[in-house]
Structure formats: structure tokens, C-alpha cells
Amino acid sequence: MTQSASAELQLQQQQQQRQQQQQHHHRQHQQQQPQQQHRGERIAAASHSIGLAAASPCIQPKKPKWRIRNLTHEVELCLGNAELKRAKLEHQRLEEARSFADQDARRVRADLGSALSVHGRGPLQGETLAEMCKLAERQDASASCAWAAGQDTERELRRQVVAMPPGPELVSASEELRAVHAELGSLQREAAKTQRQLEGARNAVRANRDLHLALAKQAECARQLAAVKSRLKCFQSDPVLTELVRAEGILEDVPPVVVHVKASKELVHLARAGQLPDLGVISGLVEAEWALSFVGAVDGVEEVGNVAELTLPLAPILKALEACPPGNARDEVVLALTPSSDEGAPPTRYFAVRAMAMRQMLQHASQGPVCVPSCIELLRVAMGLSQKVRLQRTVREVLDSALRAKRSGQSQAVPANLTAQLRNYQLQGFQWLASNARNGVGSILADDMGLGKTLQTITLLQHLREIGRIGPGKHALVVAPFSVLSCWHREILRWAPDLRCHVYHGKQRSAQLVSDEDGGASSADVLLTTYGTMQVDEEKLCADSKFACIVLDESQVIKNPRSLTSKAAKNLAKACGSSCVRVALSGTPIENRLLELHSLFEFLNPGFLGSREDFASTFEKPIQKVANTSSSEGQVSASAGRNKLLGSELLGRLGRAIAPFMLRRMKSDRSIAPELPEKLELQHFVELAPEQRRLYAALAELGLKRVLAPSGEGGEEQPRTTALSRSQRAASVLGLLHKLQQLCNHPAALPAHHWPEGFESTQQLASKAASQSGKAARLLELLSEILEPPREKVLIFTQYLCTLEYLAGLVESSFAEVKAVRFHGGLSGAERDSAAASFSSDPSCAVMVLSLQAGGVGLSLTAATHVVHFDRCWNPAKESQATDRAHRIGQRGTVVVHRLTTSGTLEERLCAVLAGKKALATAALAPVSDFAAEDKAEAGEAHSGTEPVDAARAIADFSDKQLRELFRLSP
Template sequence: MVEQPAVEPGVRVLHGFVSADGGLNLWAESGTPIAVPAGAGRAAPWHPFAVPAAGLPLGDRREPAVLTLPSTGAGPLPSPQVGLPPRRGVRRARAWRVPAVGVPFLDADLAAEFDGRVSPGVRWLIELCGFAASLVRRGRVLPGVRLDGPRPVAYWRPVLIGADAARHATLLERMPPACRAETPGPGTSLSTAPVPAVTGALPPEDLLAVALGRLVDGLVRTRLVEAGVTPAADGWLGALTGEPEFDAPAGRLDELIGALDAWFAQAARGSEVRLCFRLSDPREHEPVLPGDVQLPEGAWRLEFLLQAADEPSVLVPAADVWRDRFAPLRRWTSFPQERLLAGLGRATRLYPALGDALREAHPAEMLLDTEGAHGFLSHAALLEEAGYGVLLPAWWRRRSGLGLSLHVRSPEPIAPVLKDRTTGLRDIVDYRWGLALGGRTLTEDDLADLSRAKVPLVKLRGRWVFLDPERLAAGLAFLARGGGTMTAGDALRVTRLLPPEELPLPVTDARGEGWLADLLRGELDERLELLAPPAGLTAVLRPYQIRGFSWLAFMDSLGLGACLADDMGLGKTIQLLTLLLHRRDGPALLICPLSVLGNWQREAERFAPELRVRVLHGADRTLDVTGTDLVLTTYATAVLDADALAGIDWDRVVLDEAQHIKNSAGAASRAVRHFPARNRIALTGTPVENRLAELWSILDFVNPGGLASAHTFRARFAVPIERYEDEEAAARLRQATRPFLLRRTKADPGIAGDLPSKRHVRHLCGMTTEQVSLYRAVLDELLDRLGEPGETRRKGLVLAAMTKLKQVCVHPALLLKDGSPLPGRSGKVDRLEEIVDRALGGGESALVFTQFAKFGGMLAPHLAARFGVDVPFLHGGTARGARDAMVEKFQQAQRPGVFVLSLKAGGTGLNLTAANHVVHVDRWWNPATEAQASDRAFRIGQRRDVHVHTLVCLGTLEERIDQLLSDKGVLAERVVGSGEGWLTALSTSELRDLFALAPEAIVD
């Protein structure tokens, strides 16, 4: 054994896996690197975050294990439980050596001894151990003998029938890949486990079989020793409690193995008919059929039935069995009465109260009082686990949980959309806690009934309910807090944001008086009154735009910030301008990207000419809000003039393209949060681009503190949802954000009819001989220089080479920077000319996007000369006035045309519906960014189908990454991030595979 280093501080996560012999093993991962021991690279690389064996729970020391774990070229991927950000790069399986210990059994107490977090693999192993213990406790085991080497081996094996077989199948289905991560050595088999030998790659079903068999065998032997059972006989009976190996004559051994296997096979088939229990609750007006006996008032009926094991719908009451009316069961058994009595006799060991029924000659049912019914319900799960059928009242299966209710009273009544005074989350409201069941608050009489109940099975409001005594006690203790006052924001956080563990019970009913009650119930938008557009608006709003404007006005009247997150092109601009016309109590500040500053100014002049608009931009800008309704500025200017803007009491502060503040620590985000405003509004088509932290940043701007702190939001929502796909946390987040966020997409039924369709076409372009030679030269240079030392140096080389390869795919002149002509030298340019030629020939216009501004400058004059049309080029260096003129001229042109745009400068905010063809000459490799650019044409006002053309070079890195994006779909941006930096984490071999040039790339 290699001497292990001391344990490093930091977060530790306990992992588990099953070895080839069926043993359970533990290892741990740290959140901080561990010093690699000397000689660690002999077998496989040492896991850089593996905790030394000295830091693991008590167990049997073993040689370091070699585990196959998900990795990138930079190392093993951290498990989600560590809490580190996900690592980018191409994922692959790779072997790592870790220190590990073997444990005979795992339970929750053992896992709790470890001061770190427990992985799903450990939780699965704990569940497996619990299943094995349940089988042994219920006697679901049989002895067996098998030949394993020169001497026979006696062992105990599980019998899996009925519910046990289903649970076994569930365990197999849910086995985490990490539990079978150990890399088997040459010739590894499962022959040392107490089941028939299995060789090969250790598939999950075999690994589960050996693990369960080993656990059952060890548990039975332990239980027998603890009970003092020590068979005096030698041979196989003695081997069932002592050493597994024994000696036996060959002739007798074959006979013994055959008899035990036949016994096991018969037991494994299970009974064809099983005893079933059906519990019926008392009914005040139960119909009585002829011959039936009226039940005493308040009595519960526990019926005995026989049920076909493979056809549960075949049920025969015990009364019919005793009357020889069991024709439906004759297919399965000829002795139903014996099966009935035998089943009751065995069930009595689990539920002793059944002994009263066995005193009758022909037991058919039992009548129970409420306490007796609760006793049976308490044993129902145990009977079901033992293989009996159990039919319970429907309300028991879907019983409502006990929760807290919160009654609040706002100082203001529910207001119409227009009112004199605004309210807000800082308002003080009265509150009173209560208990709720099924979403209904319990009255004083209900609580009195609960206090008098002898068992937690009570009848409330005409229906039976079960109340957990511990939860009831915790809820009653919490009620002692009484009522009081809190802010409306605190009431929202308590009911919407706090997870159940921070309150004794979840809040299941929030009601009261005033606007806050509607907010808590998520019904605020149901109070919405649709408003007529103001007289100063010179546009006709669509129905969904009227609702959006009315919603903004309603939130404004309540003093609540709002985020209008409509898809791009649905008219967020016109909805906001309508709101500004509707209510003007002071100057409003609107902050937007530079690329759409002119668009806002032009749209305000066109649709809201009554608004007095001032633009704050440029070197000679002055801030004067006298007589001004709306001040337009950019994010960059807002940062530069932050102190001056913070010195004005704004009526509203509005952020357009609010994803610009998605980084809450960024300069723009910090600046805009300090601007005082009566109300705040965010406009964005992409409230979440990559991470939920972006949503928090936007919504925290519109309602500061409404989603708690960034740290709390990350712990309660971002981590559970993004890493663990926690549906409960996702539901809580939807509930918490719903009142403040209005999201409509182009696919919504009320909107889809207003838009044409958008069609995506991927064009696989070949490369010319010149392109191929340049591509190979760049790739060869990269591979030659990758051996140079230095991580920073390596990253720079990879990114530079990737950029060059993309330039080669576009056109040789872009890489060579020699000003050489474009025609005939690029497969992409040839295909682009074909697309533009077809579009112009059909009387349609096209937008051409490229991320390379230099290529845009070459492409625009080339297309203008080729097709004889004016081709403007918009890029980051284009002045604002020139941008506006370009857009206006293109939109109002009578003839079809072509517009070349830099992706960064023209990818957001612009309205270019005159075009219905969009061509992406090169790839940005961020689907959200490319979709935003395509939506310059796919917007309200577009009346033709939009064709999005993506040009991809065949057989190159472009095609491979494009395939990755297509495979990942909507999650692609989380795989590759928002740029190409993830490529730098790949190993040299991975880069060679990704960048390699396939033979089909050459077309000339």
C-alpha cells in the first residue's frame, strides 16, 4: 500500500461501488486537490481529488481501486455534489486510481458518520442493503450448494417473487453507473460470489446479483450465530453457519444440489393464488343488497379474498370460497380453502390481530373500529411487502398532507388597474398562521376534533384523513407563534421561496384580503383588467400586446417591478411605449444596447409622438430631464454616467435586452441597481441563456430582494435544478417568479397565427483544394506546437488555431489577409451566391451574418458587384446615425436586396423584416446567439416564411461541432458555453480527432 497523504480541508463527497466479488466499497472525493502520492502512476493516474483512506469511514483496507469515471482532457469531472462549476470539454470515460475501503453492510447511520455529502451511489447501496435485510427478516431465503473449485460451497440465496421481484427490478433500473465503475482486471469474473460464476465485462444485472447474494448470505449467517443456531452436523448444514466449504461424496453431492435447486425453483415460481385484504371505510348510507347484513354504525370492514397472482383483477371473496363458489380460481388452484387458511396463518405473524378471525370455522372478514382500522393501515405496507394483496380506500393512497396556512390582510383592498396610491413589497401586512389539510385551513372546531382523537385516523368535514402525529405536533407548536405583522416581501418569501425544511410544514394555503392575497395564491394576473390603448398611440395593438401592456400597467399600479420576457419580435417595444403614454408621473430612463438606441428613438417618434424623448449619448452629452418624458441611453453610458443618473428620482427605469445585466457582479448590473425609481421594468427575449443565476440577476433588479440573496437562490434553486434536475425546486421557482414575469413565445396559440413559419436548412459545403491545403497546414502547425510547456500557452495556441481553421472554412483570403479576390476559391461563398441568387430571383431579400468583420467588408462589395444591388455592411464601428439610415433604407426599399451584418453588432434589437432569408456564413457555436440573429427577420411584421441557412464545411471541425449542437438540442449552450474556450481543455488526441480533415471535404 502506498502511504497516503494527510486529508485536505474542504467539501468531501462519499461515493460507493460494487466490486467484482460483490463487495461494497467506499471512496471519497474532495472539493480541493489532494497531493498525489509517490509512484501513483504505476497502474492508472491517481485521482487528483480522491480522499486518502485515512479519511474514509471505518472499513476493511484494500488496494487502491481503478475506477472508470467521466473525464475530459483536463482530468476527472467533479461530481455534482462537490458544488464546483461544471467543466467544459469533450467528455469521455477514463480510468483513475482511488483509495477505497470495503464495508460488509451500509446503513444510514454509517453514512451519517461521514462529515461530507453522500452521492447517489451510496444512497443506492444503502437501499440495496435495506432490501437484503428485509429479505432475511421475512425469511425470503433458501439454502443452496454449488461447485466452486475443488470443494463444494454452501450458501444462502434470496427468493425473489411478487413485490420482491418488482423491487429487485427497480433497483437494477436505478443502479447509478458509478456503482459499477470499477475497472475489471484481466480474467476478472464473479466466481468468488455465492452465485453461479459469470464472466465478462461485469454487466449491471450480474453485479447486482452477486452483491445481493453476498449480502443475503452474510446476513443469514450473522443472524443464525446471534440466535445461537449451531448445527451439530457436519457437511453442508454446518457450512451454512460456518465456513462455506465442506466435503461430500460426489454421488450424494449431485443428489443434494438437485434437490436444493428444485426446492428453490418451486419457491421462485411463487404461489399462483395469494391472500388479499380489502379495507372499506364506514359509510353513512351504504346500499344493502339482498342477503347482505347491515354493518354497525362506524364499523370498518376488512374482507379476505383470494387473488390470482398473475391476474390481479381476478378476486374471489372468502365467503364465496367457503360456499364453493370459486369457479374463477379453478384455473389456478383446486384447493382454495387450504390456500386461504394457510395465507391467514402466515399473515398472523405480521399482523397478530388476524388471530381473532382464525378462531372462526370459516373466516371471511373482520369488523374493526377506528382504532383497529388504524392498526391495520399501519401494517398494510408490511403485508404488501411480504407479498399479500392489499386494497385500501382511495383516499389513503392519495391522502392529503398537513401543511401551514397563512392569512394576510393588506392595508389596501384589491385595487383596479388605475388608482391614486401605489403599494409594494415594503408594505406592512397583518398575518395569522394556521393549519391546512388538502389546501383548506382547519377551523377551531377541526382542531378540537383532532385533539380528542385517540388515533391519527379522524373524520373531518365528512371525509376520513390520516394525520401524522409528529407533523401534527410540530404544526400545533408552530401555531403558538400567533400572528403579527411582516412586510409583503417577507410574506412572499415565506410562502414562495422557503423550502419545507425551513418551516415545520410546507405552506399549502395562503389567503386573505387585498392585493397580496392574490399575489400569494398566484392569481394576480386573474385580477387583470384589459385597458384601452391611450389616445396618443399611433398603432394598432394585437390582443396579446394589449394584455402585455395591461399587465405592465397593473404591476406598475401595485408598485411591483415586472419582467416582460416575450420572444424576440413580439413587440416588447410597442408595449412599453404604450405604458409610457398611459401614465407619465415623471421622467423615465430606458437603457439599451447601442445597436438599438436609434431604433428606440425612431419607434418612439413613430408610435408615441406625444412622448418628449431625449437621447443621452455621445461625447457632448448633457443630462437634463426638464420637460422630458423619456431619456434613452446605452449600457456603456449608464456605467460612465452612473453617479449623475443615480442623482435623479426616476419614475421608471427600464432595461431593454436585460440579459446585459445577467452577470450580477458586472459593472452595468451594479450601476443600474443604484438608480432610484418608483418602478423598474426589464425587457428581454432570453431571461435565461445559460444559468439560472441570470434570471436571479434580472428579477432582483426589478424587485430587489424578491428572490432572496444570490447565495440563497443558488443553494435553493440553481444547484438543485441545474445539477440534480429537482422538479420540486423547479416548481417552487416557477411559483415564485410567476407573478413578476410574463413570458409569451411565438408558438403560443394566440400568437402563432400572427407569424409565418421559420424553416432551418443546413448546407454542407465542400472545400476547394486551396482551402484544404491551408486547413492541413494550420492543423499540422498546431499539433507540432502543442508539446510546448505552459497551460496559458496551450490555450492560446488552440484558440488561435481554431480561429484560423474557421477562417479557412470561410475563404482563404480571410486567413491570408492579402486582399485577393473572392470568386471561385471557397465552397461557402459559392453556396452563398446560389442562395442569394435564388432569393433575389424570387423577389426576396436576405441577411448575411458573419462574426468576422473583415470578411464582411470583403463580402459586401463582392455581392454588390455580383448581383448589381446595393449591399450595406453593419458592424461594430458603424456610427449610430449610419446604422439607423442603413436599417431604414433596407426596410423601405422597393427592390429586394442583401444586408451583410456583423453578428455581434447586428445580432440583437434590429427589426429587419424586409428580409425573409437569413444566412449564417460562419458558426458562432452558441445556438442562442444565432437564434437571436435569425430573429431579426422572424418578428412581428414578417408576413412570409423565414428561411434560415447555415453553411457548414463538410468533413471539418465545423461539421463535428454542428453535429454536437444538433444532438444536444436546447442544452447545447450548456455543453459548449457561450464561446469556444472549452476546446482548450481537450487533450492532443481529442483535438486531432475534432480538427481532422475528412476525405469528403474536397470537392474540386
């Protein structure tokens, strides 16, 4: 009985525990009621906010979207998430109830097992055992019923959650949300409608303005047409005009352009048929103010040549005045000047002369002949370089379009006897040259180096011979540097074998000029000579004046108007007259200053750019001032900005003015030379050797003592009282500059008598070992890589003959299997040709050392794929010109350019100066070129490197502080 009582006691305890758990679940359910009430309050607040948002009249198109989005999110959280959370809690309660039922069943089974074990140890009453089994069965059935009831409850809850209808709060919030969306759509449609109305109003305003402008233009055209008709009607009533119409039929050939010469004492109308730009104007009667007006285009107008030397006789004017009826309201007559019987004379020109105050006009005219000058003044006006003549807008457009059309050239066929096959850009260049020659204006062919300027010019010469412009007795003169004279001769014989060519050079040239023998100068079509020969024989060549065409190759030689070479070229062109075709060939017309461009145009089209003083004050000085201001550190102000804008405008104006007379194409344009390989430029900075550094410091200090002011403390602005003191200073500065540059190359390249005291006996410096120079050591490293198999060829350029000889010897002593050839101004023409041929054809000849002045022009050395600039030149154009001896059409490999510069010396500071010069030349020529181009170079006769260029001479004007900064040796 004791054991039975304990079992019943355990069962009672378990029932009490179940009752306590049910009470706990009931309390949790009661706690959830306030949370549901709080959720209802949140739904009501969200619905109220939606109502306020919908009722607000000031809502903007973007704000409702933001508010609706937030409110919708809150409603979803309040409704959907709350119901889901309630279902989850109920499911959790049912899971706990099932867990408790499982625990009860396990306990009953445990009790039954313990009862059986007790029975096994001792006898049990049968009734007790039966009661315990029944109790266990009842508890097990009760647990199964609880489990089934829990499962049914869970399913019912899930069904209720799924089928739950929306509550009144959710329905209200949804309706308000749809109302806000509808209001937003209405606002958007209203905004789009307003935008369309605004755009329509703007279009109406523009159409109205365009209509007014069109009506005004139509009225102006009607007035001009009425004026023209009135004038023609008046002319038809004039008996003199009637007679001229009968004889010449001028009404059928009314010229398109009429020039009005206005003054207080005269009014002359000059009409001339023909193509622009060679349009003549009457001047010389009185001081005149010219203006131009456009009448209208007429088909069938005959082209004419240059009219620079045409004179207007007085007899036709007097005869026409006598025939003028006294009652003529316009008091005007029309004159016709018929051509002379000479072959090539210009055709008839027509003049309308007003008779008002004609007697006063004749009194002025009787003092001298009335001449018609060349077209230069009209060209200056058309290109915006002169303000003496006023052009109407229509006339300016006609002139501009006519001049611009010449850049592409007219449809001129290639000469039949030319053996070369021209590329497309070369054909265009020839047609452009032929067009300018036909219209009497000079041309600058400024193509990049290696694009075939020589071939295009030879094509022009062959064309001039075929049309009879050149031949025996009216030669074409080609002036070129001596180093390329033989190249010109070979190219002419190769591409134009019909042209009789003669080299006018050497001791026997005077006899050659007058010789009538076959192949002599007098029977030649083309004469080839050098700038030196032209300068020496200037008087003889000017006296003969048989040249119908003058070509200047490397025309930068005449960039200095004060040089004898420049004066000789311009005097020769002047003696040959305005009918002489003038062509200048140059990789770039600008190297250091814009005034160099003026000097070239004084040869081509004298007077086009005005006087040298006017050009300097109008263009050169303002542009250079802007360039100097831009290069100064800390120069930022409003005035600096205005000056920069002014400089850009002046450069653009100058570029547009010279564009019709200059043609420039660049190799960088892939449409010009697509097969040309790339060019890689490398900058190598090296250090001075220790002994070389000591010598540089001593030489710079000694040179500055001789250059600086007597006090030794020169300020920013050092006074220059006399021309002699400035000349002496310039000579000292330039001498020091060249000494230091040669020293940077190698101490052995500087003559020993230039060394300071205490260094004369230094045998280590006198040694020619490469270790005594950072540049020489770096050059040997480069050559070791370049000359390794497969061996490549290299060009080495330097300005100084001493350095040239040293480098040639260094290469020969360091590379026994390699042959180095020299090319400099001291070689004869035959020796130069032999050196170039040997380098191009001999595999063992892998190195050529050249003088920059003699070898930088006229050579085609495409066998080389490496170019080394051992020292830097003050003229960046010459460096580029030298580089293009290898990088030109015909080159098949990538060209690598090496520039050696010593760190901390004047060479390193020179790089900034060179960059400024290239930027100036590129900006000035940008409107001329159709492509963005880097600056290229000129070259002239070979010189020793001691002749100072303009940019280096400007260093003489540096202050003492600037000179110290230039020549100092950085640590």
C-alpha cells in the same frame, strides 16, 4: 340364316353385359352399408362428448362456447352431409343406368341399319326382317321404360331426403346443445351479478373513506373557527382594543392574513391589509423563525403600496404595554400605526404584540431601529425558494393564487392618449406589467422577437405618466443597445406623443441632464440612453436618483454579474429605491447558463433567488451535471436515471418560482400571430476547398502544439495549477477557434499574418475567388436562385468584420445589377438608419450583409424573405435573434433560413453543442411559457467577434484529448 343367327348372338351378348352392370351396382350398394354404420358411430361419439361438456361442473365462461362450436360442427357434418352424400350417390347410379339404356338403344338402331344394308346387297327372308324389327321395337320400349323408372326413382329419393325426419341421435345432440347454451347464459348472468356487487363494495369503501375525511376536515374547521371566535372575544374584552375599535373600527377590517413571528424571546403578530404579494414582515428584533396562518377573507380591504422602508417605533409599544391590564390572561395588546401626512404614504397597519418577555425584546430593539423589510422573503417562501418560513397549506394556496393571478393582469384600461391599437396578447402583457408595477415587483417581458415588447412597454410608460408615477423630476429611464436607440425614440413619438422623450447620449449629455430648457433631460418624462453611457455615468445617475422606472431592453447584456455594465445597472436600481418600477425586456433570459437568470433577478427583485452561491449549488450545478451526463455516450445507469429525475424536478421548481415575474409568448402559437407565415430552416453542409483544407490542417496542428501540455501527451484531466496558466491556455484556445472559423469562411477572411509558415506566399490562397471556399461557392449558388426574377431580398449574417467586407465585395462583383449594403458596429447611428431604410425601400438593394452582434437586434427587416448564417455562433440565441429580424409580425412571405457548415471541421461538431444549449434554455423556461417554444435570443452592443462568450470560454477547460477531437479535420 347365318346373318339372323349372328344378330341373335349379338343381342344375347348385350343382355349379359347389362346383367353384369346391374350386379356391379348391387355390390357398390352393399359397400355403402359399413360407411353408414361408421357415420352412426361418429354421431354417438359426438353426442357423448356434448353430454360430458354439459355435465362438467368446472366449465369456465369461455370454454363451453369453444367446445359447443366444435361439437355442433361435427354433428352437422355427420348428419346433413352424410344424407346429402347418399342422395348424390343414388343420383349418380341413376344417371349411369340412363346412360346404359341410351347405349342399348343406339346399338339396336345400328344393328337395324346394318341389317337393312345387308338386305340391300342381297335378298332376305321376310320373316327374319320382321323379327328383327320387332326385337328392335321391344328393346326400344324396354329402354324407355328403364328411363322413366330411373326418373321416378330419382324424384322419390329427393322427396325422401327433403321429408326425412330427424333421427334420434340428431334430436338428442340438439337437446344437449340447447342445455349447454342455457348453462352458459346462466354463468354469464352470474358473473355480471358478481361484478356489480364488487363495484358496489368498492364504491362503499370510497364513500366511507371520503366521509371520514370530510368529518375530520369539518372537525378541524370547527376547531379553527372556535379559536378565532375565542380570540375575537378576548380582544373585545381588552380596553386598549376597545379604544382602537372606537377610533379606527378595526374589527370591521380584520385583515385576511396574519403573520406569526416566533422565537425564544418574542411572539409578534403582524396583520396587514392589502393585496399580495407585497406583504411586509417584522424582523430585526431577534433571530426569528417565521410562520404564516390563514384567518379568513374579508371584503373591502384597501390596497396598499410597498412597505420596504417602514419602521416600527418603540413609543407606541411602550404606551400600549402600560395600558395593558395586569390580569390579562393572553397578555396581548393591539397597536395601530397611522399613516403620516405625506402623500402616497401607506394606510394604517395593525400589530398584535405579546407582552411576554417584552423587556428582553426591548433591550435588543434599543440597539437599532426595528424595520419592516420588503416582501422578498415572503415571496421566496411562497414560491418554494426558502425554508426559513413555514407556511400552512391554506396560506400557501392563497399566496400562490394571488401571484398566479397577476400573470393574466388585472382589468387595467389602455391609456387614453395611446395612438396604437393593441392586440389581445399585447393588452394582457400591458395589464400584467401594470399589475406588477402596482405591487412593487419587477417583471421580465420575455415575448418572442417581433411580438411587440417595445409597444407594450411604451403603453406602460404612458400609464405611469397618467397616474403620476413618472414625469418631470421623476423620470423613466430606458437603457437599450445603441443600434435600437433611434428606434425607441421613433416608436415613442409615434405611439405616445404625450410622453416627453429625450435621448441622453453623446458628448453634451452631462449638460443635458441638468438643463431646465423645454425638451431637455430634466423636463422629460422618459430618458433614452445606452448601456455604455449608463456605465460611464453611473455615479452621476445614481447621485441624481430621480428615476421612478428603469427599463432594460435586451437585458441579457447584464447577464454577467461581474461586468461593469451589470454592476452599474444594479447600483442604479438600488439608488432609486424599492419604489422604482423595474422592467427587463428579453427574447430569452437564458443563453448559456442558468446563472444568467440569477443576474437578471438581482436587478429586478434583489434576493429573490438567494445568493449567487446558493443558487449555483441548489439549481445551476445539479442541472448542468445532469445535462453533461445525458450528453455523454454510454452513460446509462440507475444513478444516471436518478440524476435526470432530480434535474427535471429542479427545473420545474425553478420555472414555477419565476413564473409570476416572467411573461413569455411565442410566435409559434397560432393564437398569438395567426397571420405570421411559416419559417423554413435548411442546413447546408459543404466541403473545404483543397488548398483551404491544407491550410486548416496546418493551422490546427500549429495551434494545438501551443495549447497542449508541455509533454505533448496530455491526459483526460490536465492539471491547472495557477490562474495565469489557465488564462494563457484559454486565450490560446479561443484564438485558435476564431482563426479556424474565419478560415472555414474563406482564406481571404483570415489575415495573412495568422497563416503558418510556408503559406504566406501562396497567391492562390490570397485570391478572393469563390472557388477557394466551399461556403463562398455555395453562397453564390443560393444567391443565383434567390436573385432570379421575381427577385427576393436576403440577409447575410457573419461574426467577423473581415468576412463581412469580403462577402459584400463578392456579391457586388458577381451580381452587377444588385446593390449590397453593409451593417456593422463601426457605422454611426445615422449610417445605420440609412442602410436599413435603403434595404427596405430600394428595389435594387437586394442584399444586406450584417454583423451578428450589431445587426441581430432591434431591426425590422421584413423586406427580406431569406436569411443566411454564413458562420455559426457559440450562442444559439443570437442566431435566432438575427433570424427574427425578418421573421416577425409584418412579414408576408415564407422565410427561408440557410445555415452554412463545413463538414469534418469544428463547425460540424459545434452543432451538437448548440443543440444542448437550446435544450437547456427551453427546459428551464418551459414552466414559464404557456406554449411549447423554441429557444430565442438576446443581443447586446456590437463587438468585433473577438470577445469570448461564457460557453466558448469553457472550452479552455477541455482536456488535451477533447481539444484534439474538437479541432481535428475529418477525412
